[in-house]
Amino acid sequence: MPPTAVTSMTGFARAEGRFEGKSAFAWAWEAKSVNGKNLDVRTRVPHGFDSLELSARQAATEFFARGSLNLTLTVHSDSAGTGAGIDEAVLDALIDLVQRKTTQHGTQVFGNVIELARFDGLLALAQGRQAPEVLDAETVAARDAVLLAGLKTTLGALQTARRQEGERLAPAVTGHLDAIAALCAEAGALAATQPAALQARLVQQLEELAGAVPALSADRIAQEAALLALKSDIREELDRLAAHVGQARELLAKGEPCGRRLDFLSQEFNREANTLCSKSTDVALTRAGLALKTNIDQFREQIQNIE
Secondary structure (H helix, E strand, C coil): CCCCCCCECCEEEEEEEEECCCCCEEEEEEEEEECCCCEEEEEECCCCCHHHHHHHHHHHHHHCCCEEEEEEEEEEECCCCCHHHCCHHHHHHHHHHHHHHHHHHHHHHCHHHHHHCCHHHHHHHHHHCCCCCCCCHHHHHHHHHHHHHHHHHHHHHHHHHHHHHHHHHHHHHHHHHHHHHHHHHHHHHHHCCHHHHHHHHHHHHHHHCCCCCCCCCHHHHHHHHHHHHHHCCCHHHHHHHHHHHHHHHHHHHHCCCCHHHHHHHHHHHHHHHHHHHHHCCCHHHHHHHHHHHHHHHHHHHHHCCEC
């Protein structure tokens, strides 16, 4: 059997760089990924960089099939933090507004404005009011190309992180499959003794009822025991479980996105285990069936994080 290769849906990556063209700035992409039924990509970019959002989502589809992704871009302009970035008229107007409204309504009614009176808060508002720099189309295209390349570097690093997490997850997944296979073998051995046990139990019950019902012939007892054994036969369930285990191993060995199909198989595992427990007429077989259900539940929990 080839080694198991799975990719997790959990990971984090970051990449940094600079744009040296007109209006130079430093940039940083962060990519976070968690479980998701489908591929859900959410982007956060600064004002003026909205042209990147569609390209960012398309880039994510080149790397991933499932998962909830959060892509965040931060930029730090070389001119940021200088006095030229502050609109003093806006700052003076904000301070005057806070003072007037506090006098008019009092701190109890207009208390939330007092928070705005913090100088750093007003400074941020004054900076946010400045007119954004207008870039020509050629500069925007060059800027976006650099940032998109940086994003793809980040997504590649996230892909590596998810694969590494998958490598740590794989032993637990295969361990549950091994346990399921072993419990199926145990259940098969226990099921082989059921016909004889059923016949012995039937004879005992007839002996207890001998005074109330006519005695049955040995052939009739054998027929009744065979009928009970047929109703409690679990070989079909065990065969299907073995087939499901084999299919799960094949999916894991391919190294392709298989989380959805594994989740479907886990439901089939559970269905067969439920039927096995319902057919059991032996305490030991019932215990094996319950242990089987426990491992199947644990298997299903693990594969929820597989892409």
